[in-house]
Amino acid sequence: MKVEVYVAGVAREVWFRGTRDERQVSVLNCLDRTAHEGLKLKQTFDYTPSKEEEEAIDLDKLEGANLVLATEEIKAANGGRLKFRGKIDRASVPKQALRNNGAASVSAKTPAAH
Numbered sequence: 001m002k003v004e005v006y007v008a009g010v011a012r013e014v015w016f017r018g019t020r021d022e023r024q025v026s027v028l029n030c031l032d033r034t035a036h037e038g039l040k041l042k043q044t045f046d047y048t049p050s051k052e053e054e055e056a057i058d059l060d061k062l063e064g065a066n067l068v069l070a071t072e073e074i075k076a077a078n079g080g081r082l083k084f085r086g087k088i089d090r091a092s093v094p095k096q097a098l099r100n101n102g103a104a105s106v107s108a109k110t111p112a113a114h
Helices: 051-056
Strands: 002-017 022-032 045-047 066-076 082-088
Touching: none
Parallel strands: 045 082
Antiparallel strands: 002 022, 002 066, 022 045, 066 082
């Protein structure tokens, strides 16, 4: 399912707290941006990015941005809060939020400077 969202905030959730460490995961707090057939979600929901997305995108720079999400799973969590999982459409991510500014790596054909 494709969802166009407004990122209202970026939060860190504690998933595990042990005696020695604590594991946190980044969560995007989202609001449905586009009405379809005059309807859209009335409440905000959380999107949990994958590890690959966290490495490729500076999530803190997404606050206030409009994104397109491909959603594969919707769960109700504590207190009925909705949690979405899927993928962020990279084409919808602002350029300043992409790590390495979205530049491709140097190809093997490019001669190295000596």
